[in-house]
Amino acid sequence: RVTSGLRSLRAAAQRAGQGAPVSSNLSKERPWTGGVGPVQPGRGFQGEVEAAVAKAVPRLQSIARSLHVAGGAGSLQEWSELWVALDDLQESLYLRGSCPDGSFLVPLRSLGLQYHLCIRQPESASSYMGASLVDKHIMSHGAFPDCEEAVEFLPARSGCIVLDVGANIGSCSLLFARLGVRVIAVEAEPVNLELLRASLRLAQPPGPQFANVSVAAVAVDEAAGFVWITRDATNAGNSSTSSVTDTSEASLVSELSTPVAAARLDDVAEAHAGLLGGSMSDICFMKMDIEAAELRALHGAPRLLASQMLRAVHFEFVPLGRDGGGGVGIRGGRELLELLAANGFVVYGHGPVLQRRVYGPLEFDELIARLAAVGKLGTSLTALRPR
Incomplete structure (x- = not known):
């Protein structure tokens, strides 16, 4: 069985090297200097896979020979050595469940495209991972419809860079x-x-891999520094950020809060576009879903908003959140729409409670009132730059 497993291991290692697109050293935390760089295709990870297999195979062959000589009835020490060797190899190849503890791999199919994603296990709701409506929807339906809606507004432009602000677990980014x-x-x-x-x-199904993704492990705000990110215990997708600079205020932050680095959206966009081999002028589409922090983020993005190459901004718009709170607010909602209009965008309404059409500045109050009435069940809007 061990010898047969070695043959399968070589084949699996080759597939893993071809399919897994990121080198392990890029996943480790480091101070934010524009965030974690773009993941690198195949070769770096494949080299690690080949090195791990080259180290493990002689060791496993030696154990297999001993077990063969013993007729499969090896000593406890030999079987222990086998499991230690397999465990070490499993660790090296990132095959320990493929996804972090408390999560599992699911296949997604969206717009005719297939890819794999790690989502939370339902029983992880009481752990540090918490629960998430995004994960639950993906587990039940095999896709997340908000991502397909966003793709509808993606410009057909060669060389485009998409900025996914509030990427969550990556369902839209990977699509x-x-x-x-x-x-x-x-x-x-x-x-x-x-x-x-x-x-x-x-490892992903055949198709474009993810060497074209750059992860920015940072919150975006109107100024660089740090913010508190507070998780909704029942839905991690509702995690919200708040600026806390005074220590007396910091003491009031929930135990579910974590301080994270914050940066201006302009700086994040510029740094990561460069890491992807482009520039800010290549960003043609932005998706935003950061739980009422959209206005603060856009205050930190004057250059991005002024870029004529940015053709669309698809964003969650909640003037009033659940139980009268949690949204951007009536005044903030109007300021957000006016900021987009001032930068040459028109606001296009869609979703369950709006007509699919452009809403002019004179209709902003009506639009906000209608969405405020339905609270968190509001909608997404798309700011389009007319040609």
């Missing part, structure tokens, strides 16, 4: 990447970030 565009995935929530990075390591 964008499978479409062949370069992607900057911005995510600060620690567990979502862990799952996103793990998914980038997975």
